[in-house]
Every structure is written in C-alpha cells, then in structure tokens.
Amino acid sequence: MSTEQKTVAVLGAGTMGSGIATVMARAGHRTILFDIAEANLQRGIDTVNGFFDKSMSLGKLDAAAGDSAKGLLEGATDLQALAGCDVVVEAVFEDLALKKDLFGQLDEIVSDSTLFHTNTSTLSVTGIASGSRRPERVVGTHYCNPAPLMKLVELADGRHTADWAHKATIEFLDSLGKTSVVTKDRPGFIVNRFLIPWENSCIRALEAGWGTKETIDAAVLGAVGHPMGPFRLLDIVGLDIHQQVATRLYEQLRDPKFFPPPMVERMVAAGDLGRKTGRGFYDYDDTRLFGS
Template sequence: MAHEGKTVAVVGAGTMGSGIATVTARSGHRTLLYDVSEDGLTRGTETVRGFFDKSVSLGKMTSPEAADAKANLTGTTDLKDLASCDIVIEAVFEDAAVKKQLYRELDEIVSDETLFHTNTSTLSVTSIASGSRRPERVVGTHYCNPAPLMKLVEVADGRHTADWAHKATIEFLTSLGKTTVVAKDRPGFIVNRFLIPWENSCIMALEAGLGTKESIDAAITGALGHPMGPFRLLDIVGLDIHQQVATRLYEQLRDPRFFPPPMVERMVAAGDLGRKTGRGFYSYDGSRLFGS
C-alpha cells in the first residue's frame, strides 16, 4: 500500500490500541504504539506482529508486505516520543479523568497541528475534549472490534470540533480502508445503541437455556449473516469491557435493556474475561486478541 507519510501515535496498547496500530502500520503509516505499562506495550506489540505473521500464513499478506508493516511499528513508554506525530489515536481505559489528563499532557508535547482521535465507546467527545486546550482538534473515532477486520468507524464531533478536523479525520480513515458513518456525540453513538441490548439479550437467552453458546452463535451467523456469533464477539471485546460499556450506557440512558445480565458479573468476578485471559464463553490457548 502507498505510504501516506503520516506519523500516527496510538495511545494504549490493549485490545483496541493494538488492533488500530495493526491497521495504521498495515496501511503504510509510521506507527508509534505507546502504553504506560511496559507489559501492556510488549503484549500489544506482540499482538500486532503476530497478526502480520498469521496474515502471511493465511496468504492474506506477502512476506515483504508483512515485513514493511512491521517496520512501520515502534513501541514506547515515553510520552515525549510522541512529539512529532501528526495524529494521536487514543485508546486508553474508558475513564474520563484518565483520558482528559492524557490530553492535558499531550498538549505540552505534540505540535499545535496534531489531530486527536478518541476511541471512546460511551463517554462524551465534548467532555473528553475539554481536557485539551485545543478542543477544535479532538474528534471521536469509534472503531469496531476487531479493528483489523471490521471496516466501520463511527465519527462523532464534539461541540467544538472544527469542520476541517472532521474532514481530515474522514480522509485519514479512508486512507486506512475504513468505511465511516457520522454519528452524533450521544451515549453509544449509533452502533452500541443496538449492539449492547442485543448482546445482553443473547446472554439472557443462554442463561435461560434457549440454546448452547455454540448453537446461538451458529444461529446468528447462519441466519443473520454476522461474521461471528455474539459469544465469539464478546470474548474478543472482553467481558469486563462489555460490563463497563453496558453499565455506563444504562446509567446515562436509564433503559433496562442496557443493564448487563448477572452472568456477566459472575464471569468478570471469575476472571473469565474472554480471549485476553484465555477463557470467556470459550477457552483459548494463545494470547492473540484477534484473528486474521
């Protein structure tokens, strides 16, 4: 793929950050993956590299393409290394205070030209942007998980997002091969307004004994054409993340369909968070966060 000449920093090397860094490195952008945790960074970098190796073994990338993509990726735990980036894609914990603090720190490090993309699922883009003294440069970009495989990104402007920042964001996402939809800065944007109640109803169906996880997954993929069933998807998303997103949306929308069913709490308490812990609805032997 042609090199777009952008230097992109992905902040947070967890499920979404490693997935997004895979996409940007694969698309020819110089990609700097940053995490506060050394372990988190190592895991995230290995996930990205593992994805490229797997893509070669599946015939989806050539070895030289994978080598180029890997060469585009660098890791760091020093925020100052982000000084020369054109775009920061933030995928840290879903916590407004953590996100705002990060933007405050970034304001002192990156140039005035740098765009900030926040990958929040439930928080207000306007509120996150208030952490920065350049809210006109902050745009919500909600990638679907797994980011290397799913095409859609929702784009939501904060109250002070500039038109040019919105346009530059759409252009950049298009350079990644993504399809964009514009959403309002409202809880859950568009996708999670539908996805979360649907996932909850699948979990309740499992709890009620309507089918096994395998039969419900097979029914959904077979009948509705989804690329994977709800339990495979929830294992990729992470049960802790599902619980957090569902609870936050319930708190904001006061609609009981968003409240996570009791099975979610039990799984989180047991540490069965999905692929990242090796066990969720299904068991996994590798530490890969997403497939190829």
C-alpha cells in the same frame, strides 16, 4: 490508500490499541504504540507482529509488505516519544479523567496541528476534548473490534470540533480503507445502541437455558448472517469491557435493556474475560488479543 506517510501515535496497547496500531502500520504509517504498563505494551506489540506473521503465512500479505509493516511499529512508555506525531488515536481505559489528562499532557508535547482522535465507546467526545486547550482538534473515531478486520468507524464531532479536523479525519479514515459513518456525540453512538441490548438478550437467553452458547451462536449466524455469533464476539470484545460499556450506557440512558445480566458479573469476577485471558464463553489456547 494514501501515499503520504504520517506518524501516528496510538495510546493504550490493549485490544483496541493494538488493533488500531495494526491498521496504521498496514497502511504505511510510522506507528508508535504507547502504554504506561510495560507488560501490556509488549503484549500489544507481540499481537501486532503476530497478526502480520499469520497474515503472511496464510498468503494474505506478501512478505515485503508484512516486513515493512512490522518495521513501522515502535513501542513507547514515555509520552515525550510522541512529539512529532501527526495523529494521536486514544484507546486507553474508558475513564473520562484519564483521557482528558492525556490530551492535556499531549498539548504540551505535540504541534498545534496534530489531530486528536478518541476511540471512546460511551463517554462524551466533548467531555474528553475539554481536557485539551485545543478542543477543535478532537474528533471521536469509534473503531469496531477487531479493528484490522472490520471496516466501519463511527465518527462523532465534539461541540467544538473544527471543520478542518472533521474533514481531515474523514480523509485519514478513507486513506486507511475504512468506511466512516458520521454520527452524533451521544452515548453509544449508533452501533452500541443496538449491539449492547442485543448481546445482553443473547446472554439472558443463555442464562434462561433457551439454548447453549453453541446453538445460540449458530442460530444467529444462520438467521442474520453476522460474521460470528454473540458469544464469540463477546469473547473478543472482553467481558470486562462489555460490562463497563453496558453499565455506562445504562447509567446514562436508564433503559434496563442496557443493564449487564448477572452472568457477566460472575464471569468478570472469575477472571473469565474472553480470548485475552484464555477463557470466556469458550476456551482459547491462543490469547493474542485478535487473530488474522
């Protein structure tokens, strides 16, 4: 890990924002978690603190390190609080206009050397960067969910990303203990190009009655050695997010394997979004956004 402490702002305190904020605080960076919705911000902060508490109680993190990480986390609902940030990691809703607008506003608040990272899953990094008057500082960094537990980050430059920003991003990700894979600014990067069709096939298999959620999860665990089955994973990702990502990829690629199966629409309509609402494919007592 790097010994140089940075101030990192994470925009959006949802599933990914709270996970990424956990990674930043654990690596010793002053971390400002920003959200426009007070309730979402509080939930994100509780999730990060809960993660550190559980890690300490399980003996995965010693008390001094856990308390210090918790002490590095701050919350904000006012963008002005982000002045002085070295790195901004954007993880708000998957909405191009919203992401562009936030980067445009931040141009006026942070210094010209601040790196802008976007965690978009399906939007163009170049498109998001066009919201900033300094698109050369914008880099796509797509974290895997749950961010505190998964090492992989896909890195994609926009058309105008500068060499210095690309190199600084790789160094920064290295310092977090992440493994970065360089890819291109294309819909779904590498991972979602195979993950989304695969998840859709598992959902279609469930709908067709080839197995139960438990047997399909068990078959995948046994056959390909993934850390969890598709339905456990989808419950962590969020059915709403899966629907959004799959639909956007279908719209851009026009390949039916990306189209979300009808079961996803019914679950989203019912509010069964996964772990965050207490019910998805499985039921949950613990609705924190991720666990240790």
